[in-house]
Amino acid sequence: MLTAYYAPHNSFSRFIPSLALAADLRGVARVVDGDTLALWDTRIRLHALHAPEIDEPRGREARDVLRAIVEPKPITCRAVDRDRYGRIVADCENAEMQEGGGAGETEEARG
Incomplete structure (x- = not known):
């Protein structure tokens, strides 16, 4: 499961059905x-996940690692x-993660 930075309840939560x-x-x-x-x-x-912004050091690398895990698989x-900011905060997984692959493991990490 992809997890990381948790945003606590805030004023937006009151307006969400x-x-x-x-x-x-x-x-x-x-x-x-x-x-x-x-x-x-x-x-x-992604709930409980904090990665650098795209324009910060290692931001593009963080995006590319997440792409290797997520795209183009259904989640x-x-x-x-x-x-x-009004974004949904969620726990996400794909079939590979459900089968025990784990979010932190890409083919490179396993190889």
Whole structure:
């Protein structure tokens, strides 16, 4: 499971219908940066994960590692909150992770 930085409940949470956070989001996501995905027009911040911004040192490397894990495989995300920017904060996994591959292991790491 992809996890990391947790954003605690905030003022956005009061305006989110509970069903929006309860439903799983599924599909093929596009990696925005090292800790954010886009699933259709929805931005998803990975729960408990903090990576450098794309323009910071190692930001592009963080994005590329996440791409190797996520793209182009279907993922399932379970929303847990919204952050201060309105993005869904979620725990996400793909079939490889469900089978025990683990988020931190790419082919390079296993090889």
